[in-house]
Amino acid sequence: MTSDLDSGGESPTERRRRRSFRVRLWVGTGCYLLASFALFEWGHATSPWRVVWAVLPLLFMVWVIVVIVLRVRRLDEYQVKLLFPGLAVGFTVAMFAAVTLGTLSGAGFDVPNAGWPVALIGIVAWEFTNLVTGASKA
Amino acid sequence: MQNLIRSEREARGWTQAVLAEHLEVSRQTVVALETGKYDPSLPLAFRIAHVFDKPIEVLFTPALTS
Secondary structure, three states, X not given: OOOHHHOOOOOHHHHHHXXXXXXXXXXXXXXXXXXXXXXXXXXXXXXXXXXXXXXXXXXXXXXXXXXXXXXXXXOOHHHHHHHHHHHXXXXXXXXXXXXXXXXXXXOOOOOOOOHHHHHHHHHHHHHHHHHHXXXXXX | OEEOHHHXXXXXXXXXXXXXXXXXXXXXXXXXXXXXXXXXXXHHHHHHHHHHOXXXXXXXXXXXXX
């Protein structure tokens, strides 16, 4: 049975937190993309400055990690319960992919840009698990 | 576990979002609590009891098994 009181969307606090999270996340991601562009544009030179270009995107990734950690700390107990399976499966699959690529590399296979496939496989496994458990609606 | 969260909320004319604000949880959590999909932790159950000004044992009862 439903009633008019069942509607109402997010609470004001929830909406404010979600907006704040999205703005911070996209600012960090945008800066990361700009820094990555700078890396690919100027980071291949032989000058000592290439170290700066190489490290710059990572600083913005640290910012993104901090934003995500703050968001997770504000989740309530039910949201944490929903989030956990996706993270656990994503982490396990990513570690399995890393070990698989490491083993292939150890056997002499050429595994270029090995970090990116691991990240992509982990994210896909995470999102797929969220879809299965219904956490994607959280 | 069965609970009276929905009836207590409706008796006060609160939306799920308003109750979520009182409990400092998401509206999604309120929905899960009301539909019995999720049983709250003891601290959250105490918060619910405090918000509704009712004892926990009145709000929450063991589910009847067939």
